[in-house]
Amino acid sequence: MILKTRRQFINVMAVASVALAAPSILYAQDTPWAEVGYDRILVANTNGDRLAVRFRTGQRYDASNLQRLNWLWRDWRDGGAQRQIDPLLFGDLALIQTRMSLDFGEPKLILINSGFRTAGRNATIEGAARNSQHVQGRACDFNMVGVSPALVVGYAESYGVHGLGQYSDFTHIDVGPPNRRWTG
Incomplete structure (x- = not known):
């Protein structure tokens, strides 16, 4: 293509710059990784199970993917007992994960140490509240892989999570x- 005038050159360059910037514009609202975003989560548990799912589209929750997350949150230490997890918890975790991933320039994996707990197992944990949010399916203890719990707490605090516990080796959030x- 031969550009005959300066105006043609400027027009071609303007179109080219918009085309090159398009991915940046698209990612400004989302992350550049398929597994992490405000409506999806990249998560594993200490049993070795791992999921990357979109749990919400707009204002609608994806029931199938919520079931998959409920399974991951199960009390695998007590026979695999499950219950429905409050989806607001996934939203809080996705928000923290997305912001941290963007700030660190790489997707950050959430590693769940404790999700849902049966009342029986909860009673065996030293210091656990009798009416724990874990038993109600509204909490998790987790690590953001490669990030100190103190830094995770700072991010969680900035988003105003309802319950926030800072421990030396993990972070607790709940809805x-x-x-x-x-602090514990």
């Missing part, structure tokens, strides 16, 4: 009553 903070 129970708001404005609860503690």
